[in-house]
Amino acid sequence: MSLFRGQGLTLAAVQTQIDPGRREENQARAAELLASAAGQGTDLACLPACFATGVNFPSIRKDATGLDGPVMDFLADQAQRHGMHIAAGVLLSEGRDIYDAAVLVGPAGDLLGLYRRASLWAGERDYLAAGEPLDAITTPLGRIGLQVSYDLRFPEASRRFLGQGVDVIVCVANLFADFSHHVRSLARARAADNATALVFSSCTGENRFVGMPYVGRSCIVDGLTEGVTADDADVLAEVPAGSREGVVTATLYPRQRRKAGAALPFRGDTAATWRTSYIWEGP
Structure with a gap:
């Protein structure tokens, strides 16, 4: 706790390898990495999309779980065990x-928020249903926005968060490496779009159905970075390219950041210029 900056918020991007359909093995790897994140004082740890099962279209119904299923039980147990939030x-x-989907689980093991991915590519629509944009979730850590994978490609998918004063956007992902050359730039752009921090938690491994590897490249970026000259000063932490697994952390100070954000004209100018119900949800 700093007198001037307020309470710190430590974020962790957790990168795991996913073996499709091997839930227990995937969860065991995730548990080890969550323990590592907790040991670094993490308040909010973020796991990749479909971290426990992967997305294998031929077995998708067998692999999927309900909100009362074993994957949610695992997340609740881990959140309680380590006393931290998990996305x-x-x-x-x-x-x-x-x-x-993406879920946010509190340190008591309770479900704080649920988002069903809205952005689907054409090949997925025979297997997955599309969700709707979700408002930011108010938590003791601040206001958190959830996204999943392909959402990162679309500025519109996160634009409502700007008007809602989101503190952190979490994008859980399992993006194909062949189509993800710009993923680092996209994460930085979405953070800058919304004047916020963004955690991109991605997986490695391979989708055997389509024969493509996942990209990894998990990172934490800060769209409020100002007054610096280094080209990548907004990249606070990242798992090195080519790494299979890893945990990276960064500590932010939400109270200080809210003051800095309020002093910028960005939110007001956006409201004046782009006042539509989809893009702008602020006052």
């Missing part, structure tokens, strides 16, 4: 629909 991707079953 993670879950292949979610709801009735006849399957969603590529």
Whole structure:
């Protein structure tokens, strides 16, 4: 706790290797990395999309879990064990629909928020249902926005967060390496778009159905960085390219950042210029 900066918020981007359909093995790897994140004083640890199962279209219904299923039980147990918030991707079953979803679990093991991915590419629509944009989630850590994978490609998918004063955007991901050359730039752009921090937690491994590896490249970036000359000063931490697994952390000070953000004309200018119900949800 700093007299001038307020309480610190330590974020962790957790990168795991996913073996499709091997839930127990994937969860065991995630548990080890979450323990490492907790040992670094993490307040919010972020796991990749579908971290426990992967997305294998031929077995998607067998792999998907409900909100009362074993993947959610695992996340609740880990959050309670380490006394921290966890954001993670879950292949979610709801009735006849399957969603590529993100959940936010509190340190008491309670579900604080759920987002079903809205941005689907054409090849997924025979297997996955599309969700709707979600408002930022108010937590003791601040206001947190959830995104999943392909959402990162679309500024519109996170634009509502600017008007809602989000403190952190978490994008859980399992993006194909062949189409993800610009992923680092996209993470930086989405953070800058919304004048906030962004955690990009990605996986490695391979989607065997389409024969493509996942990109990794997990990172934490800061869209409020100002007054610096280094080209990548906004990249606070990142898992090195080519790494299979890892944990990187960064500490922010939300109270100080809110003051800095309020002093900028960006939010007001955006409201005046782009006043639509989809893009702008502020006053």
